[in-house]
Amino acid sequence: METTLTRRLGVPGIVLMVVAAAAPITVVAANFPLILTVSESVGMPLMVLAATAILLLFSVGYAWMTPHVPDAGAFYSYVDRGLGRRAGLGTAGLALFAYVLLTVSMTCYLGVQAGNLVELWTGVQVPWWAISAAMIAVVGFLGYRDINLSAKVLGTVLVLEVAAVLAIDLGVLFSGRELSSVPFSPAEAMSGAPGLGLLFAFLGFFGFEATAVFRNEAKDPERTVPRATYIAVLSIGALYILSSWLIISGLGAGNAVALATDSPDSVVVGFAGEILAPIMTDIVQVLVVTSMFACVLAFHNIVSRYLFTLGQRGVLPPGLAAVHPAHRAPSRASFWVTGVTAAVVLVSAVAQLDPVLEIYTWYSGAGAIGVIVMMTLTSFAIVGFGTRGGGVSAPGMVRAAAVAGGIGLLGVLALSLWNFPFLVGGNLAAVIWGAALVLVFVLAAALPASTRPAPADTPEPADASRR
Numbered sequence: 001m002e003t004t005l006t007r008r009l010g011v012p013g014i015v016l017m018v019v020a021a022a023a024p025i026t027v028v029a030a031n032f033p034l035i036l037t038v039s040e041s042v043g044m045p046l047m048v049l050a051a052t053a054i055l056l057l058f059s060v061g062y063a064w065m066t067p068h069v070p071d072a073g074a075f076y077s078y079v080d081r082g083l084g085r086r087a088g089l090g091t092a093g094l095a096l097f098a099y100v101l102l103t104v105s106m107t108c109y110l111g112v113q114a115g116n117l118v119e120l121w122t123g124v125q126v127p128w129w130a131i132s133a134a135m136i137a138v139v140g141f142l143g144y145r146d147i148n149l150s151a152k153v154l155g156t157v158l159v160l161e162v163a164a165v166l167a168i169d170l171g172v173l174f175s176g177r178e179l180s181s182v183p184f185s186p187a188e189a190m191s192g193a194p195g196l197g198l199l200f201a202f203l204g205f206f207g208f209e210a211t212a213v214f215r216n217e218a219k220d221p222e223r224t225v226p227r228a229t230y231i232a233v234l235s236i237g238a239l240y241i242l243s244s245w246l247i248i249s250g251l252g253a254g255n256a257v258a259l260a261t262d263s264p265d266s267v268v269v270g271f272a273g274e275i276l277a278p279i280m281t282d283i284v285q286v287l288v289v290t291s292m293f294a295c296v297l298a299f300h301n302i303v304s305r306y307l308f309t310l311g312q313r314g315v316l317p318p319g320l321a322a323v324h325p326a327h328r329a330p331s332r333a334s335f336w337v338t339g340v341t342a343a344v345v346l347v348s349a350v351a352q353l354d355p356v357l358e359i360y361t362w363y364s365g366a367g368a369i370g371v372i373v374m375m376t377l378t379s380f381a382i383v384g385f386g387t388r389g390g391g392v393s394a395p396g397m398v399r400a401a402a403v404a405g406g407i408g409l410l411g412v413l414a415l416s417l418w419n420f421p422f423l424v425g426g427n428l429a430a431v432i433w434g435a436a437l438v439l440v441f442v443l444a445a446a447l448p449a450s451t452r453p454a455p456a457d458t459p460e461p462a463d464a465s466r467r
Helices: 011-022 024-039 044-068 075-083 085-122 128-144 147-173 194-203 208-217 221-251 256-262 267-275 279-312 331-350 355-388 396-418 420-424 427-445
Strands: none
Touching (some): 011 147, 011 221, 011 279, 024 147, 024 194, 024 256, 024 267, 044 075, 044 221, 044 355, 075 085, 075 208, 075 279, 075 355, 085 128, 085 279, 085 331, 085 355, 128 279, 128 331, 128 355, 147 279, 194 396, 208 221, 221 267, 256 267, 279 331, 355 420, 355 427, 396 420, 420 427
């Protein structure tokens, strides 16, 4: 059974994969108004800057440790090397659980948003679950095939997203409206509820951490993965800082919070039509749907690579590590992800859960907590490995950055837990989902520990690029 993936992804390919998971146009159109509303402040650019700084500090250790982690398990592999096998297994279980929840939440929300567009244009009401089922099939098809096909689809969608965001930014710049300095005032950023603002600014970066998941398909992983990680964080951060400042200025620093609070779902979409042209309203609505699709595909590929790596390591059935002979992709793992996603969506629909207020809110909130926990564990795993990594000692600056990043992530985690009821829709839901996350970690940590070593990086044959 072939278990070696083809190394075809360069830095641009990996960056496209992970930035697409962050869904920039969706963040700008949906998350920005939410940050303004929950923080009760227009200090969003500084909140995004703080999130960028924390993630850059995290990336320093993440990039340094990459050459010492020979497989593509990302958080699982890093925690395994730095904190021990049991902690690594617990992280693996948490990763699968969190990313499946995020995949399902976006799939259901996608069904609703696409259904709204269909009804707007045709007057025909299509059940959200029918559209979600069709999207699962399309994502499953793309995930089953060569990773380059996914990269091309995601790249196309991402270019259109970024072009739309930059068009809105340029529209503000050339509109003659006053560009306010208030959003960059520390006093403004600390007013209201800055903790909630920072938390939601942080959530806008989700997906960047998956650069290491594609290690087995990177042409030169020891260089490609670190470079892709830095580029992803910096590009996402720069885009969000610039766009948040210009959109707030365009709305008016004194009016932005009130406008976002009154119409969180439509304030940015309507503003795009006002600042550019009415047709831009329709374009942004379409791009939000395609952005969600790209996000679902990116998360699908992330979960597939986790299953593939766990199959390689013998934690899960070895058959999951099978590589398709023609597509050179972890197609069997992808098939299982499609099946699990479809099953969870089906059960959720049969239970008549509301696709936005319950499925999206609950699943994405719990998944977000899971990812933040894993990033925090990874930060301290990097410190542990760099201190006692079998003769490998991290430079002092790397350890200092990892510690600082870990402290920052602990702060974000504390904010997340404090606001967990808000994220998942109530105190009872917070208790249930919190217990589920802990249970998954504990049960996974108790699995029989694999003695199979991590697979060493295998050089790509000389003619691989011509296959």
